[in-house]
Amino acid sequence: xxxxxxxxxxxxxxxxxxxxxxxxxxxxxxxxxxxxxxxxxxxxxxxxxxxxxxxxxxxxxxxxxxxxxxxxxxxxxxxxxxxxxxxxxxxxxxxxxxxxxxxxxxxxxxxxxxxxxxxxxxxxxxxxxxxxxxxxxxxxxxxxxxxxxxxxxxxxxxxxxxxxxxxxxxxxxxxxxxxxxxxxxxxxxxxxxxxxxxxxxxxxxxxxxxxxxxxxxxxxxxxxxxxxxxxxxxxxxxxxxxxxxxxxxxxxxxxxxxxxxxxxxxxxxxxxxxxxxxx
Amino acid sequence: xxxxxxxxxxxxxxxxxxxxxxxxxxxxxxxxxxxxxxxxxxxxxxxxxxxxxxxxxxxxxxxxxxxxxxxxxxxxxxxxxxxxxxxxxxxxxxxxxxxxxxxxxxxxxxxxxxxxxxxxxxxxxxxxxxxxxxxxxxxxxxxxxxxxxxxxxxxxxxxxxxxxxxxxxxxxxxxxxxxxxxxxxxxxxxxxxxxxxxxxxxxxxxxxxxxxxxxxxxxxxxxxxxxxxxxxx
Numbered sequence: 448x449x450x451x452x453x454x455x456x457x458x459x460x461x462x463x464x465x466x467x468x469x470x471x472x473x474x475x476x477x478x479x480x481x482x483x484x485x486x487x488x489x490x491x492x493x494x495x496x497x498x499x500x501x502x503x504x505x506x507x508x509x510x511x512x513x514x515x516x517x518x519x520x521x522x523x524x525x526x527x528x529x530x531x532x533x534x535x536x537x538x539x540x541x542x543x544x545x546x547x548x549x550x551x552x553x554x555x556x557x558x559x560x561x562x563x564x565x566x567x568x569x570x571x572x573x574x575x576x577x578x579x580x581x582x583x584x585x586x587x588x589x590x591x592x593x594x595x596x597x598x599x600x601x602x603x604x605x606x607x608x609x610x611x612x613x614x615x616x617x618x619x620x621x622x623x624x625x626x627x628x629x630x631x632x633x634x635x636x637x638x639x640x641x642x643x644x645x646x647x648x649x650x651x652x653x654x655x656x657x658x659x660x661x662x663x664x665x666x667x668x669x670x671x672x673x674x675x676x677x678x679x680x681x682x683x684x685x686x687x688x689x690x691x692x693x694x695x696x697x698x699x700x701x702x703x704x705x706x707x708x709x710x711x712x713x714x715x716x717x718x719x720x721x722x723x724x725x726x
Numbered sequence: 727x728x729x730x731x732x733x734x735x736x737x738x739x740x741x742x743x744x745x746x747x748x749x750x751x752x753x754x755x756x757x758x759x760x761x762x763x764x765x766x767x768x769x770x771x772x773x774x775x776x777x778x779x780x781x782x783x784x785x786x787x788x789x790x791x792x793x794x795x796x797x798x799x800x801x802x803x804x805x806x807x808x809x810x811x812x813x814x815x816x817x818x819x820x821x822x823x824x825x826x827x828x829x830x831x832x833x834x835x836x837x838x839x840x841x842x843x844x845x846x847x848x849x850x851x852x853x854x855x856x857x858x859x860x861x862x863x864x865x866x867x868x869x870x871x872x873x874x875x876x877x878x879x880x881x882x883x884x885x886x887x888x889x890x891x892x893x894x895x896x897x898x899x900x901x902x903x904x905x906x907x908x909x910x911x912x913x914x915x916x917x918x919x920x921x922x923x924x925x926x927x928x929x930x931x932x933x934x935x936x937x938x939x940x941x942x943x944x945x946x947x948x949x950x951x952x953x954x955x956x957x958x959x
Binding site for chain 1: 727728729730743747759760762763765804805806808809810812813895896897898900903904909910913943946947948949951
């Protein structure tokens with residue numbers, strides 16, 4: 448260090464103060480500030496934890512999640528595909544979560560009820576589908592990494608119909624502008640209602656999806672896993688595979704689908720998790 | 727006669743002391759997340775240490791067990807952990823980026839980046855600190871070991887950001903996840919970088935205690951008390 452910078456680095460001492468007194472004063476001030484900061488941090492933590500609960504967590508944390516999810520959701524698009532893998536990397540299936548499954552499902556008793564359909568062409572607003580109706584749609588097979596919000600992941604093969612194809616075949620009404628005119632397509636996608644709600648037949652497990660993710664080309668109404676029909680514990684006969692989201696959104700045994708412009712209820716979002724659960 | 731010499735600028739001290747609670751919150755909320763799938767082990771010969779054993783998440787000392795109290799609990803708090811982690815992640819990233827930008831723009835990186843002889847110096851520092859070598863190693867603002875440690879911790883911070891984003895958004899940033907070796911590898915690296923911070927912290931605290939009050943005081947006030955005649959060339 449040369450003489451000049453050394454001069455600059457000295458702070459002018461008060462005339463009456465020795466260097467020792469000066470640094471003691473500065474230390475005192477710094478330590479008081481530090482103690483103050485610790486109390487402030489403690490108070491802030493206490494404040495956060497004592498706020499009203501909004502869907503399972505204090506509202507400041509919920510706001511934080513919402514801002515984050517909106518920010519990252521802006522970056523999400525149908526151009527971002529989840530990575531796919533060769534068959535040699537397929538791993539065994541882990542079973543996790545049985546909320547909404549209840550008793551084993553008999554295929555004769557199963558049906559998929561869809562509500563909120565377009566009635567402008569004279570069709571019904573509700574329709575009932577059976578597995579064969581889904582299998583009539585073009586089938587896609589993908590091998591993706593199924594990621595649980597807990598942190599584990601498995602590479603699995605899924606076969607099913609694109610939810611987008613199903614929606615185009617049995618469309619919900621288009622959103623309208625203030626004058627009631629249907630909105631034009633955006634990013635090549637019809638202006639369907641903003642949200643899709645899905646529920647198990649017993650309605651005890653339910654997920655809400657943003658329509659962009661529902662229309663993602665890798666989002667499947669899935670009936671086969673690793674080359675075999677879905678097992679009971681994996682959601683026989685029809686489940687959702689949505690690789691752009693955590694496992695919690697990949698609802699097993701779909702019994703109901705509804706289209707809506709209001710954000711639907713979501714089982715795990717109500718327990719304090721991020722509503723999008725997007726990857 | 728003693729005088730004051732500036733050691734750490736105001737900016738450096740802010741970056742340092744802001745990083746402390748931010749990183750602490752990241753590690754704490756990271757533990758809440760890790761608990762949900764705590765898969766990592768350390769194998770030492772035939773010993774197998776699970777990270778982490780149950781008591782770590784939910785310590786119940788015998789004296790308190792009767793009342794059923796735990797000292798703290800880190801279990802069943804995944805949702806809460808994620809909410810804190812993804813919020814403080816921004817603060818950690820911004821503070822880190824500002825710190826590195828400041829080092830570069832102010833030219834102070836020259837005092838932190840390792841030099842050619844830093845690795846040799848670092849060895850001497852370690853030997854000296856372990857009382858295996860008498861002579862005190864050369865030191866400007868930082869010695870060789872400090873240069874390596876303080877540069878490594880910045881690189882580790884960058885690594886945590888990259889692996890963190892690779893886990894958080896493995897579809898939107900699929901290229902990044904691929905770059906760090908895949909989703910599972912990213913999680914592994916993210917975890918062990920954190921363990922690295924804990925190790926850094928322990929050594930750092932030990933060294934600060936060894937260096938004494940004048941040194942610690944310089945990190946809070948910015949100034950160290952030096953003898954007037956000891957001028958460094």
